[in-house]
Amino acid sequence: MSEVEILYLLALQSIEGVGDITAKKLLNHCGTAEEVFKSTPSQLALIDGIGKKTIQNIHNKSAFKEAENELQFIKKEDIKVLFYKDDDYPEKLKHCIDGPLLLFTSGKINLQQKKxxxxxxxxxxxxxxxxxxxxxxxxxxxxxxxxxxxxxxxxxxxxxxxxxxxxxxxxxxxxxxxxxxxxxxxxxxxxxxxxxxxxxxxxxxxxxxxxxxxxxxxxxxxxxxxxxxxxxxxxxxxxxxxxxxxxxxxxxxxxxxxxxxxxxxxxxxxxxxxxxxxxxxxxxxxxxxxNWDIAKKEKPIQKQLFVTLEPEEQNLFDFLKTNGKEHIDIIAMESNIPVFKLSSLLLNMELKGVVRPLPGKVFEII
CATH class of the missing domain: 3.40.50.450 (Rossmann fold)
Known part of the structure; x- marks a missing residue:
């Protein structure tokens, strides 16, 4: 972004009563921050949720003095400014209704194709x-x-x-x-x-x-x-x-x-x-x-080798290996083990790294 674009966006941020959601609404209607300030009161009044007080604040030029001071700080400290429509703005934040209009960053941040x-x-x-x-x-x-x-x-x-x-x-x-x-x-x-x-x-x-x-x-x-x-x-x-x-x-x-x-x-x-x-x-x-793919990674996560299972644990392991993921009630019924005891056995097996719980009280072997 150019310095002029950053200045107008900072000025928009500094307006009393204009938060991230309102600022985005203004930008979506007007196109740019500069156009927001150039719009007439009657034009701004057409935007849903923009009242007289906000319109008055938009046309109060004091916002630019604060914005100019902040812009000087940004330039002096070599801070990177990310606008929410920029390609390098965090992708998932773009989809948050209250995500920041602007992000200020320092360092060597690279979010591209990263988990x-x-x-x-x-x-x-x-x-x-x-x-x-x-x-x-x-x-x-x-x-x-x-x-x-x-x-x-x-x-x-x-x-x-x-x-x-x-x-x-x-x-x-x-x-x-x-x-x-x-x-x-x-x-x-x-x-x-x-x-x-x-x-x-x-x-x-x-x-x-x-x-x-x-x-x-x-x-x-x-x-x-x-x-x-x-x-x-x-x-x-x-x-x-x-x-x-x-x-x-x-x-x-x-x-x-x-x-x-x-x-x-x-x-x-x-x-x-x-x-x-x-x-x-x-x-x-x-x-x-x-559901992260680790097939091509050098150091995939593996369960502990040579785990020692008690006889009942081994029976449960064999059952899940044969039947795949199952609900705890089905496991209890098929293995003839009371649920209170089965929960303890499954927890021990989970701690040994051989089973994993899934949502809805479902279990499977790792």
């Missing part, structure tokens, strides 16, 4: 969450996905570091402008991040990391990717908000289960229990559910 995953979770990540996150990303590395997170404490920074350790692109989605970094202690990761992906935000340099900005930021995390993974979460928190947004965008959501007594597994367990997330025990679960 994109968002990983979120508690800031109070446990050793269980850390170990799972590192192993999960290591096992996915042959598929070369981009790992997206919020660059916060806890699960976020673990995911970013694990991605970089495995040579993957990683993107930190920020809740403020690119003139600062939050938390400040993570500044030490910036250089490596920008060499292995970078940072993305829809906030101007005048925005601070205020509480409400993190919720707004989460729509990018949820909307940009094919799936959102929640690794650990308490029963309330931003990770669950992101999971809800991902569901609203018709994205896949996965959650890592934990013990019922663990505080930071309660949110994940609830997501699974209420069928708002697929159960995730390893990378193979995600690969299967997303």
């Amino acid at each position: 994109i995953l968002s990983i979120v979770g508690t800031r109070q990540v446990t050793s269980y969450g850390i170990d799972f996150c590192k192993k999960f990303i290591e096992d996915l590395a042959p598929l070369d996905p981009i790992i997206v997170s919020g660059f916060a404490y806890g699960v976020d920074i673990v995911a970013h570091q694990a991605a970089m350790d495995n040579g993957l692109q990683t993107i930190g989605v920020l809740a403020h402008g690119l003139n600062q970094i939050y938390p400040k202690t993570h500044k030490k990761y910036m250089s490596k991040m920008e060499s292995n992906g970078g940072f993305m935000t829809d906030f101007w340099s005048t925005s601070n990391p205020d509480k409400e900005n993190f919720i707004k930021r989460n729509r990018i995390v949820a909307g940009i990717s094919e799936a959102t993974i929640v690794i650990e979460s308490a029963d309330k928190g931003g990770s669950l908000v992101t999971a809800t947004m991902a569901n609203d965008y018709n994205r896949e959501v996965f959650a890592v289960p934990g013990r019922a007594t663990d505080r930071y597994s309660q949110g994940c367990n609830t997501l699974i229990k209420t069928q708002k997330a697929n159960l995730l025990t390893n990378a193979a679960d995600l690969i299967y559910n997303l």
